[in-house]
Amino acid sequence: MIVKIHKTNDGRKIIAVCDDNLLGKKFEEKKLQLDLTSNFYKGDKKSEKEVLDLIKGAYIVNFVGEKSIRIGIMAGIINKGGVIRIKNIPHSQAIVL
Template sequence: MTAAIKVHKMIRCKIHTHEKDRILAACDEEILGMTFRGDGVKIKVSEIFYGGESVTEEVFIERTKSVTIMNLVGNRVVDKAIKEGLVSEQSVMIIGEVKHAQVVIM
């Protein structure tokens, strides 16, 4: 009997600093470099902004604890943020077929 191998899909995280803010840009790794369009809105998941480290969901959640702004793109990363109570489902945009959320922590 062989054991099943569980594959964890990764999240790309990059922290930017702007004045007093620490901004977490995070996306599902598999959509990095893609562009999504819908309802007159376009979002490019650029390597420059989102292309930081490949991390697990657990590390992503840990990174959210040290930032003041979050910019999230991807169904998995946004769903994880909702599940953890970081994002309200009502504030999520769907652009094309991908979820996008922005959070400002006051």
């Protein structure tokens, strides 16, 4: 998975997690769009364990792709009902409290 960590002005982390095979692609369906070509997603390759450790300290996490969604569900910060699909690509966001 590819992970990009962003920081807000007050130091909180916003993390983008994207399946490797989706990075650099763009998906559109009706009025919805997933643009994985932007710098928001261009980060570093991480293992499943590394992703799990990183999202524990996050404020907001953005998940795109089957593997990424599975990690979010495993971590207990998203559930299947909170996942949307755009061109059959799963996407979810979570605020970690």
